[in-house]
Amino acid sequence: MWRLTxxxxxxxxxxxxxxxxxxxxxxTFATGGLVxxxxxxxxxxxxxxxxxxxxxxxVRDAVAFDSAMGVEVARDPLPADLTARIATVSxxxxxxxxxxxxxxxxxxxxxxxxxxTSLLASWTPAPMGSFTIRAGRPPAADDxxxxxxxxxxxxxxxxxxxxxxxxxxxxxxxxxxxxxFGDRGGLPNSxxxxxxxxxxxxxxxxxxxxxxxxxxxxPGVAPDELRDRIGAAVGVDxxxxxxxxxxxxxxATVRDQxxxxxLVLLALAGAALLVGAFLIANTFSIVVTQRTRELALLxxxxxxxxxxxxxxxxEALLVGxxxxxxxxxxxxxxxTGIRNLARVFGVPLPAGGLVxxSxxxxxxxxxxxxxxxxxxxxxxxxxxxxxxxxxxxxxxxxRTGRIRAVAGALAAAAGLAATAAVLAADAPVPLLGVAAxxxxxxxxxxxxxITPALVRLVGRPLAAAGVPGRLAxxxxxxxxxxxxxxxxxxxxxxxxxxxxxxxxxxxxSSVRQTYAEVITADHLVESARNEMLGxxxxxxxxxxxxxxxxAVASRLRYGHWRDGDMxxxxxAVDPATLPRxxxxxxxxxxxxxxxxxGIVLAEHVARDRGLAVGNDLSMTFSRxxxxxxxxxxxxxxxxxxxxxxxxxxxxxxxxxxxxxxxxASVLIRTADGTDRAxxxxxxxxxxxDTPTAQLRDQAAAVAGRTQAIDQVLGLVTVLLxxxxxxxxxxxxxxxxxxxxxxxxxxxxxxxxxxxRRQLGWMIRAEAVLVAALAGVxxxxxxxxxxxxxxxxxxxxxxxxxxVPTGRLLVVLAVALAAxxxxxxxxxxxxxxxxxxxxxxxx
Numbered sequence: 001m002w003r004l005t006x007x008x009x010x011x012x013x014x015x016x017x018x019x020x021x022x023x024x025x026x027x028t029f030a031t032g033g034l035v036x037x038x039x040x041x042x043x044x045x046x047x048x049x050x051x052x053x054x055x056x057x058x059v060r061d062a063v064a065f066d067s068a069m070g071v072e073v074a075r076d077p078l079p080a081d082l083t084a085r086i087a088t089v090s091x092x093x094x095x096x097x098x099x100x101x102x103x104x105x106x107x108x109x110x111x112x113x114x115x116x117t118s119l120l121a122s123w124t125p126a127p128m129g130s131f132t133i134r135a136g137r138p139p140a141a142d143d144x145x146x147x148x149x150x151x152x153x154x155x156x157x158x159x160x161x162x163x164x165x166x167x168x169x170x171x172x173x174x175x176x177x178x179x180x181f182g183d184r185g186g187l188p189n190s191x192x193x194x195x196x197x198x199x200x201x202x203x204x205x206x207x208x209x210x211x212x213x214x215x216x217x218x219p220g221v222a223p224d225e226l227r228d229r230i231g232a233a234v235g236v237d238x239x240x241x242x243x244x245x246x247x248x249x250x251x252a253t254v255r256d257q258x259x260x261x262x263l264v265l266l267a268l269a270g271a272a273l274l275v276g277a278f279l280i281a282n283t284f285s286i287v288v289t290q291r292t293r294e295l296a297l298l299x300x301x302x303x304x305x306x307x308x309x310x311x312x313x314x315e316a317l318l319v320g321x322x323x324x325x326x327x328x329x330x331x332x333x334x335x336t337g338i339r340n341l342a343r344v345f346g347v348p349l350p351a352g353g354l355v356x357x358s359x360x361x362x363x364x365x366x367x368x369x370x371x372x373x374x375x376x377x378x379x380x381x382x383x384x385x386x387x388x389x390x391x392x393x394x395x396x397x398x399r400t401g402r403i404r405a406v407a408g409a410l411a412a413a414a415g416l417a418a419t420a421a422v423l424a425a426d427a428p429v430p431l432l433g434v435a436a437x438x439x440x441x442x443x444x445x446x447x448x449x450i451t452p453a454l455v456r457l458v459g460r461p462l463a464a465a466g467v468p469g470r471l472a473x474x475x476x477x478x479x480x481x482x483x484x485x486x487x488x489x490x491x492x493x494x495x496x497x498x499x500x501x502x503x504x505x506x507x508x509s510s511v512r513q514t515y516a517e518v519i520t521a522d523h524l525v526e527s528a529r530n531e532m533l534g535x536x537x538x539x540x541x542x543x544x545x546x547x548x549x550x551a552v553a554s555r556l557r558y559g560h561w562r563d564g565d566m567x568x569x570x571x572a573v574d575p576a577t578l579p580r581x582x583x584x585x586x587x588x589x590x591x592x593x594x595x596x597x598g599i600v601l602a603e604h605v606a607r608d609r610g611l612a613v614g615n616d617l618s619m620t621f622s623r624x625x626x627x628x629x630x631x632x633x634x635x636x637x638x639x640x641x642x643x644x645x646x647x648x649x650x651x652x653x654x655x656x657x658x659x660x661x662x663x664a665s666v667l668i669r670t671a672d673g674t675d676r677a678x679x680x681x682x683x684x685x686x687x688x689d690t691p692t693a694q695l696r697d698q699a700a701a702v703a704g705r706t707q708a709i710d711q712v713l714g715l716v717t718v719l720l721x722x723x724x725x726x727x728x729x730x731x732x733x734x735x736x737x738x739x740x741x742x743x744x745x746x747x748x749x750x751x752x753x754x755x756r757r758q759l760g761w762m763i764r765a766e767a768v769l770v771a772a773l774a775g776v777x778x779x780x781x782x783x784x785x786x787x788x789x790x791x792x793x794x795x796x797x798x799x800x801x802x803v804p805t806g807r808l809l810v811v812l813a814v815a816l817a818a819x820x821x822x823x824x825x826x827x828x829x830x831x832x833x834x835x836x837x838x839x840x841x842x
Contacts, residue, residue, distance in 0.1 A: 021729055023323035024330065027368040031331025032338050034360040039335065043352040054127035055243050056223040057215040059086060059230065062239040063622040065562050073560070073622035074659035077209030082234065086213055089233050091221035097210035098122055099200035104692060105147075105191050106164035107155045111691030113529060116189035120167050122200040128214050131194060134185075135159060136177030139196050145173035146194040148186030152178050165193050167203040168537070170689070285379045285481070309384035316376035317369065324368030331364065332356055341718060405449045412442025419785075422792050432792065436785055440492065443777070447484025451773075452477040458776060459769050468758050471749075472765035476773075479738070483770060486734045490774035491781065493724035494815060497717055498782025499789075501807050504713040506790045508706045509802035511641070515702050518642035521554075521581040521667035522676070523683060524701045528694040536663040540693050543686040544666055549679040551671040552580045555663045557654055558644065562620035570599075570647035572654035581667040582642075589613040589633025594650040598632030601647060602640035604795070606631070621657040629653070644705075665701075724815070728822045731767050735826035739763075739833075746830055756831040763827035764820055771819025775812040783808070 059082070061075040078097075087095040103120025105112040112118075123129070123138050123146060134149050136159045145165065147157060152175070157163060161175050179194060181187055201207065217226045223242045231240045303311075335354055415438025422431050455477040462469030476483045525544060527535030536555075545553040554577035560567055575594045578584070584591065587603060594600060599617060601609075611617065611631050620626045629649070640646050670679040680695065687693045696704065739746070749759065783803060790801045 020319055020323050023368055023372050024327045027324050027327025027364050028330040028334050030367050031328050031364045032334035035335035036338055038357050039355040042355045055214045056217040059213040060239050064620050064625045065622050076659050077206050080208035083213050089230050091218050091226045093218040094216040096128055096214050099211045101204040103165045103167040103193050112191050114190050119192045122197040123194045131179040134178050134180045142199040144176045146177035146179050148192035149178045149180050150186035151191045168205040169203050305384035309380050312380035312383045316373045320369035320372030324365040328364040404445050408442045408445025411438050415439035419788050448480040451480035451484040458773050462765050468762035469765050472762050476766055476769050487770050487774040491778035494778025495782040497720050498779045499786045500716055501804050502783050502786035505802045505804045510799045512702045514638045514642045518582055518639050520583050522670045523668040524696045525666040525693055528692050540690055541666050547682050549674045549682045552577050552669045554578045554581045554667045556665045558664050559658050569645045571643045571645045572649050572651050574651050581669050584639050585636040587634045593632035597653050599629040599649050600633035600635050602637050603634050604637050605646045606634050624657045728818050731770050731822040739830050760827040760831045763830050764823035767823025768819045771815045775815040
């Protein structure tokens with residue numbers, strides 16, 4: 001039987017080619033996601049290990065937590081005498097002060113704004129320094145700078161040229177050297193400016209303070225032992241950490257920022273494989289039906305039902321193994337493509353060689369084989385049940401079982417009940433995922449029962465167009481199980497695209513509407529890079545607020561705080577000026593009371609925590625540890641969303657608990673009688689020395705806030721097209737297989753006068769009909785669950801449902817056009833059938 005299985009598979013390799021391709025694409029997606037994740041992890045680990053190479057310990061200001069939401073917290077500078085104290089500790093071979101901070105480069109008057117950091121650091125020679133001179137020499141005077149080789153090459157900077165470095169202070173420095181980082185020419189997506197220690201202290205206004213002290217242990221002294229000695233010498237106000245711990249923490253911080261991409265890739269891989277599973281099951285079901293006589297003859301010749309079962313599953317196993325091998329190879333290549341695609345959408349990933357682990361290989365084969373064999377179990381069981389007498393007659397048309405229909409109705413009802421529970425009660429939003437699975441499962445089971453009616457309804461325009469359209473509609477309705485499985489595979493991909501489109505548009509519309517209602521400022525100044533914690537120098541506020549064209553300027557700052565095991569964000573505001581540039585609605589308490597060191601909460605936070613005005617909230621800050629703030633007001637949820645967080649404190653409270661001094665936004669109301677154009681010119685002139693500060697109107701401000709949403713949704717939509725591609729292959733595969741099954745029917749149609757052209761249009765019309773059915777089902781499912789999600793999210797903050805009708809119509813049109821293309825090859829094959837030979841086919 002195994003030899004027969006192998007021969008059967010090879011003899012019908014064209015029949016399984018498209019099914020094989022579907023599995024290959026699914027495995028490729030899963031493998032590519034894993035390779036990309038492993039590669040990013042390895043490269044980040046290597047990067048941070050390189051950054052700490054040659055250093056055993058690092059002494060920094062102590063904080064309650066190192067990072068939050070993928071961002072490292074700022075630390076206070078260390079006193080100048082600390083380095084000398086550390087150097088006297090027994091076992092210390094060397095101790096060197098280091099300074100690092102943000103320093104924007106300007107080349108020929110043009111700001112160099114990378115997607116990552118603009119690093120300004122003091123030069124540290126080897127072996128304690130992580131940068132090595134590739135050309136020129138290290139900086140020796142305070143007016144000299146060393147740039148990373150990548151930045152110099154990218155902006156045509158040569159030794160001897162002069163560049164501008166803008167930190168807290170600004171200086172023009174002469175380039176005396178070019179540096180590399182490990183085996184690279186610099187840090188990924190960053191610029192690096194290395195200067196002398198006094199120059200770094202001056203530019204960052206640290207006085208005699210330093211950022212950290214790098215320590216090298218004496219020979220024979222273990223770093224862990226030396227850490228304890230230094231800790232005892234300097235006290236609990238300072239953190240002494242080993243280089244390996246700092247490297248691991250730094251890599252983990254960056255990985256946190258990219259973790260969402262791994263989840264997206266794995267989720268989309270699951271979607272692609274689910275669509276592929278429908279295609280595989282459909283293909284094997286058609287194949288088994290077509291081989292009924294062959295399988296019955298095997299049973300008549302003495303083969304047992306178990307042998308037939310193993311034969312069909314063996315065929316699936318061969319397909320799965322072949323597809324997994326090809327998918328693994330393509331997945332490695334796809335990782336590079338996904339990485340480049342992510343960069344196009346503004347998601348910077350580290351560059352370097354790809355990493356293929358044994359885990360990825362095992363997952364590739366497990367996924368490919370399990371999906372293929374699992375999808376073939378049902379058809380294999382039906383094949384094993386074929387009676388020998390079936391060889392003597394034509395196979396009967398498949399019937400829809402009542403048990404299947406009842407099970408489908410129950411699954412769909414369960415999905416509707418879960419959706420209703422989320423909408424009507426306080427059930428968790430993730431329950432909608434369970435509801436979606438119930439709806440998809442119900443459709444899969446109910447599909448054969450409801451497909452004939454749906455096909456005739458959707459196919460009315462085709463039926464009215466002529467005989468080929470009517471025949472196509474009848475053909476699709478006559479084989480409901482096949483049509484339903486093929487359409488549902490495409491519907492799943494289109495449903496996901498529709499869901500993403502509606503949800504993204506709704507969130508953006510809600511942000512835009514809320515922002516317009518709450519923010520009444522005439523202008524805003526924000527960082528062009530949309531940094532999470534700001535990016536505006538305090539000098540921006542100082543200059544803008546002094547302009548005669550400006551009546552009031554109010555600044556916002558953002559910070560993170562630890563809430564048990566969770567991390568939350570907060571907004572720092574000026575209670576005196578904020579009401580003049582916003583329209584806030586407090587339902588209890590007073591914004592002015594923030595000056596006493598209290599906190600204002602969004603209504604839903606107070607409700608969930610059981611807090612009211614006068615209660616206390618315990619908060620852990622990285623710099624000052626756990627503090628208790630009194631609740632002095634409750635803010636309407638939509639207003640809190642406009643200010644980006646659910647927690648508001650005063651700028652004075654922020655200064656006591658945070659080291660960060662960067663503003664996120666400056667809200668501006670112009671003076672009465674001032675011309676808008678004149679105010680804009682004055683503000684832009686005040687911002688001339690701060691290239692990353694950008695003057696925006698409300699539309700631009702909303703665009704900056706929703707940029708991340710656009711990036712994620714754009715990337716997800718492009719990647720979802722893979723699932724749609726797999727489903728379209730299913731249409732091609734199903735129609736190609738059905739041509740063999742309908743050979744006699746096609747021959748008879750040709751014999752009674754149907755032309756090749758009409759026959760081709762009939763097959764293509766059937767493909768378009770399946771795509772149209774899938775489009776309607778997919779868009780209805782996607783929009784329905786997106787509406788439920790928006791409604792559920794609206795429990796915490798007002799969220800409006802916005803349906804991008806134009807985009808959804810484009811999705812439907814693309815699906816129909818793709819369906820037409822999917823029918824080209826099957827139509828061509830049908831048109832080429834010999835009429836007499838076709839009529840004689842049993």
